Amino acid sequence: MHTAPAFRPFAARGRWTIVAILVTLAAVSCGSVVLSIRATARSQHRAGVVVVAARQRTLAERYVKEVLLVRAGEQADPALTASLLDKSAHVLLAGGEAPSVNGDDDETALLPTSGRTVRAQLTQQQRLVRDLAATGSAILAHRPLSGVRLLAGEHVAARDPVERLRVLAALTANVALNAARTIATTSDRNVNQLITLQATVGGVGLLISLLLAWALVATTRRQTAHFRSLVTSSTDLVMVFRGARCRYVSQSVLRMLGRGEGELLGEGFSGLLHPDDRAHLAAMLASGEPAELVLRILNRFNEWRHLDAHVTDLRHDRHVRGIVLNARDVSERVRLEEELTRQAFHDGLTGLANRALFRDRLDQALARSVRSQELMSVLLVDLDGFKQVNDTLGHDSGDQLLQAVARRFDEVVRPADTLARLGGDEFALLLDGAGEAQAESVARRLIESVSKPLELDGRELSVNASVGVVVHLGGHGESDELIRHADIAMYAAKDAGGGAHRIFRASMAQEYGDMLELEHELRDAIERGELTLHYQPEIDLNSRRVVGVEALVRWESPRRGLVSPGEFIPVAEATGLIMPLGEIVLRDACRQTAQWRRDGLAGDSFVTWVNLSGRQLSAGGVSDIVRHALDEAGLPPSFLGLEVTETAIVPEGAAGDRARAELQELHDQGVRIAIDDFGTGFSSLGQLRRFPIDVIKVDRSFVQGIEHDARDAAITANLVTLAHALGLLAIAEGIESGGQLASVRELGCDLAQGFLFARPVPADELGKVLADGDFSSLIDAPAGVG
Amino acid sequence: MWRARAHIELACVAVTAAALCLALSGCGVATRAGAQPAARSVRVTERDFRISGPRTLTAGNVRLDVENQGPDQHELLVARVGGSATLPLRSDGLTVDEERIQAAEVGSLEPGAPGARRQLNLRLAPGRYVLFCNMSGHYLGGMHLDLVVR
Numbered sequence: 001m002h003t004a005p006a007f008r009p010f011a012a013r014g015r016w017t018i019v020a021i022l023v024t025l026a027a028v029s030c031g032s033v034v035l036s037i038r039a040t041a042r043s044q045h046r047a048g049v050v051v052v053a054a055r056q057r058t059l060a061e062r063y064v065k066e067v068l069l070v071r072a073g074e075q076a077d078p079a080l081t082a083s084l085l086d087k088s089a090h091v092l093l094a095g096g097e098a099p100s101v102n103g104d105d106d107e108t109a110l111l112p113t114s115g116r117t118v119r120a121q122l123t124q125q126q127r128l129v130r131d132l133a134a135t136g137s138a139i140l141a142h143r144p145l146s147g148v149r150l151l152a153g154e155h156v157a158a159r160d161p162v163e164r165l166r167v168l169a170a171l172t173a174n175v176a177l178n179a180a181r182t183i184a185t186t187s188d189r190n191v192n193q194l195i196t197l198q199a200t201v202g203g204v205g206l207l208i209s210l211l212l213a214w215a216l217v218a219t220t221r222r223q224t225a226h227f228r229s230l231v232t233s234s235t236d237l238v239m240v241f242r243g244a245r246c247r248y249v250s251q252s253v254l255r256m257l258g259r260g261e262g263e264l265l266g267e268g269f270s271g272l273l274h275p276d277d278r279a280h281l282a283a284m285l286a287s288g289e290p291a292e293l294v295l296r297i298l299n300r301f302n303e304w305r306h307l308d309a310h311v312t313d314l315r316h317d318r319h320v321r322g323i324v325l326n327a328r329d330v331s332e333r334v335r336l337e338e339e340l341t342r343q344a345f346h347d348g349l350t351g352l353a354n355r356a357l358f359r360d361r362l363d364q365a366l367a368r369s370v371r372s373q374e375l376m377s378v379l380l381v382d383l384d385g386f387k388q389v390n391d392t393l394g395h396d397s398g399d400q401l402l403q404a405v406a407r408r409f410d411e412v413v414r415p416a417d418t419l420a421r422l423g424g425d426e427f428a429l430l431l432d433g434a435g436e437a438q439a440e441s442v443a444r445r446l447i448e449s450v451s452k453p454l455e456l457d458g459r460e461l462s463v464n465a466s467v468g469v470v471v472h473l474g475g476h477g478e479s480d481e482l483i484r485h486a487d488i489a490m491y492a493a494k495d496a497g498g499g500a501h502r503i504f505r506a507s508m509a510q511e512y513g514d515m516l517e518l519e520h521e522l523r524d525a526i527e528r529g530e531l532t533l534h535y536q537p538e539i540d541l542n543s544r545r546v547v548g549v550e551a552l553v554r555w556e557s558p559r560r561g562l563v564s565p566g567e568f569i570p571v572a573e574a575t576g577l578i579m580p581l582g583e584i585v586l587r588d589a590c591r592q593t594a595q596w597r598r599d600g601l602a603g604d605s606f607v608t609w610v611n612l613s614g615r616q617l618s619a620g621g622v623s624d625i626v627r628h629a630l631d632e633a634g635l636p637p638s639f640l641g642l643e644v645t646e647t648a649i650v651p652e653g654a655a656g657d658r659a660r661a662e663l664q665e666l667h668d669q670g671v672r673i674a675i676d677d678f679g680t681g682f683s684s685l686g687q688l689r690r691f692p693i694d695v696i697k698v699d700r701s702f703v704q705g706i707e708h709d710a711r712d713a714a715i716t717a718n719l720v721t722l723a724h725a726l727g728l729l730a731i732a733e734g735i736e737s738g739g740q741l742a743s744v745r746e747l748g749c750d751l752a753q754g755f756l757f758a759r760p761v762p763a764d765e766l767g768k769v770l771a772d773g774d775f776s777s778l779i780d781a782p783a784g785v786g
Numbered sequence: 787m788w789r790a791r792a793h794i795e796l797a798c799v800a801v802t803a804a805a806l807c808l809a810l811s812g813c814g815v816a817t818r819a820g821a822q823p824a825a826r827s828v829r830v831t832e833r834d835f836r837i838s839g840p841r842t843l844t845a846g847n848v849r850l851d852v853e854n855q856g857p858d859q860h861e862l863l864v865a866r867v868g869g870s871a872t873l874p875l876r877s878d879g880l881t882v883d884e885e886r887i888q889a890a891e892v893g894s895l896e897p898g899a900p901g902a903r904r905q906l907n908l909r910l911a912p913g914r915y916v917l918f919c920n921m922s923g924h925y926l927g928g929m930h931l932d933l934v935v936r
């Protein structure tokens with residue numbers, strides 16, 4: 001079964017190759033040495049054999065001479081020579097120390113002779129030596145030679161003993177020399193073979209070593225290339241320092257910075273670092289302690305790149321001899337972090353500080369002030385005409401306006417001051433170390449800065465700013481309290497007509513504090529849905545039936561109890577809360593009317609009347625809101641009536657024109673329009689003709705005096721006449737008694753509403769009233785009842 | 787740098803190849819000349835110190851297959867002799883005087899190692915011949931054979 005080869009780390013490769021090379025070279029060397037020794041030994045042996053064999057010839061001839069000398073009566077010792085001959089013959093064959101012949105030549109050590117042929121020759125020589133000695137002995141002893149038994153197979157024909165002896169000596173010498181020659185020849189051949197073998201072994205060993213070395217070099221090259229490409233393609237940034245000088249930077253560093261090696265090596269790297277980081281890096285390089293540090297370095301576009309670097313001391317590593325910085329480019333991360341921090345503490349629209357940052361700065365300033373007793377001022381700025389811009393030109397334009405205003409404000413304030421947008425059109429400014437005079441000066445400049453026309457979507461407009469200023473005189477203080485006081489001062493500025501600033505005074509707290517509190521509670525109430533609608537029926541005095549209802553908003557505050565609309569509506573109007581409030585009322589009224597219609601409680605002529613604030617009208621966009629409410633509820637427009645005050649529609653100028661146009665548009669679609677509180681607004685009667693009106697409501701102030709005050713009765717009579725003359729209906733509000741009812745009937749009022757018929761009640765209770773529906777008995781009752 | 791390293795590698799390979807060639811050339815085998823065919827083959831054996839072989843032969847081409855069975859080296863000379871059975875010796879008294887019988891010599895083999903087999907082609911006319919080894923003392927030691935060719 002095939003199994004995957006075990007992973008071999010790159011760094012380990014080549015180790016076995018080196019071992020193999022060394023082993024091969026060692027084996028080859030050993031082999032060569034052994035072969036050389038053997039060749040030398042053979043050569044030495046051969047030389048010894050040749051010497052000893054050559055000496056045998058000399059000895060054999062000496063032996064013949066000595067025998068002749070002895071026979072002639074001379075002094076000689078042929079026996080010694082015979083024994084030397086014999087001993088040498090033996091040594092030649094079996095090895096050992098060859099005897100010294102003349103006493104002056106060294107003894108020669110021989111190895112036992114190997115080889116069948118040579119041994120046969122030397123054995124033959126030994127036999128011939130013995131034959132020679134035996135023959136010599138017989139001659140000297142005068143014994144017949146026929147008695148000498150020859151061992152070597154020779155058949156000497158000569159009868160003369162001396163000649164026989166000489167022949168035997170010649171045979172002995174001959175065979176000895178032949179043996180030496182054979183040894184020399186064999187030995188030469190062997191030595192040649194050894195040399196050949198040695199050369200072969202050496203050559204093969206060298207070849208193997210070279211192949212292995214080549215493989216090793218190839219592996220090393222691959223390895224080097226592998227690591228080089230790893231380093232060069234790696235996104236990790238590697239730098240090597242020796243002392244304070246940069247000695248190496250990886251390709252990735254060059255890529256990241258867009259710079260060349262020449263700019264970075266040597267002192268260049270440190271030169272591009274952020275001045276604050278240079279000393280830090282120098283300290284790290286000097287100590288070499290493993291450490292993490294963040295460096296900032298300039299790229300070729302002179303932007304700071306942030307490096308998260310790790311220091312490794314490799315000064316003792318002979319391959320590196322330096323301090324290595326491994327780093328990652330964390331610029332993106334740093335940028336993101338900065339961005340997130342900025343987002344958390346800055347307003348996304350204007351880029352100014354947000355409420356959280358402002359609060360933080362304020363807290364810090366207060367904390368400093370406790371120690372330093374330094375003055376500071378907080379300014380709250382609110383744009384007076386902003387809601388109008390937002391509603392008429394749309395939110396995009398509103399946003400652009402806020403941005404433009406923020407820029408204007410920013411030009412006014414000092415860099416050290418904290419300018420913030422707290423939300424909506426509310427800005428705040430913290431002036432550290434500023435007293436009243438300075439704060440007032442800044443407030444004036446702020447107001448002035450936005451009063452100059454702003455270019456917005458090709459049209460020029462200017463806004464008023466109301467500024468509330470609070471001055472903290474140093475020492476302990478609460479940021480909440482400061483902001484609240486600035487808020488009150490701003491309220492006072494708005495109350496003064498806007499476009500002005502006010503310094504907070506203790507007396508303001510009482511005057512505007514309650515109003516502010518009410519505003520905050522109302523804001524919460526709208527969000528929590530604490531506002532509900534009650535409905536008061538309107539009675540047709542002819543048919544005696546309920547023909548409509550007026551929707552009246554009620555606020556049941558958990559803290560204040562039932563709050564009168566007379567109390568909270570002005571606050572809502574002043575603060576702009578009337579806009580969301582008005583929308584809620586419209587939506588709920590439409591939905592409820594549609595429900596009654598489905599329940600069969602509202603006939604075709606039924607109208608639900610909803611009060612529109614002058615602020616709603618002047619803000620513009622009311623026709624869209626109304627249509628949206630109708631569409632949402634699925635209610636035909638004729639079931640809805642809008643009650644507007646004459647002051648809301650009379651104003652001249654763009655706002656009045658727009659309001660009238662929008663009402664006309666709604667009226668054209670079937671929505672009924674009534675003039676509320678008619679007769680109180682000192683309006684020109686002639687203007688009534690220009691308005692799309694269906695109904696005139698006679699103010700309750702006239703109705704209440706109708707019985708006893710002739711002037712009230714006269715005014716009422718005239719109003720009813722006027723209405724009828726213009727083809728409008730007249731409705732009397734606030735009928736509380738049978739007398740009042742009788743009077744208005746007498747004066748010709750078409751419709752009436754008031755406690756006499758019914759108080760404003762919740763929608764579900766009104767269902768019962770609608771179901772009963774008939775007020776005949778009440779209307780026909782004699783005056784004075786009720 | 788890599789280029790220089792590649793050159794060194796090439797040089798190493800070349801040196802190795804040359805060394806191998808030298809080593810292998812030492813193992814070369816010499817070629818041996820082919821033996822000439824002969825009409826008749828006659829076996830002659832040499833040993834210490836005797837020559838064995840036929841005593842008579844018919845005239846004509848003859849090839850002597852000579853084998854040295856003795857432990858010593860031996861040569862072989864063939865000479866036609868007249869009436870005298872013995873050959874003249876040199877002054878050392880140990881070897882035949884080859885110069886004096888040069889005219890009578892019909893063929894010879896150089897000294898052969900023990901165990902060697904050699905051939906000697908002769909054209910023999912009728913007459914008396916002697917085969918002998920003329921190494922020092924060998925003739926006198928008994929290494930001669932008389933041959934009659936008819």
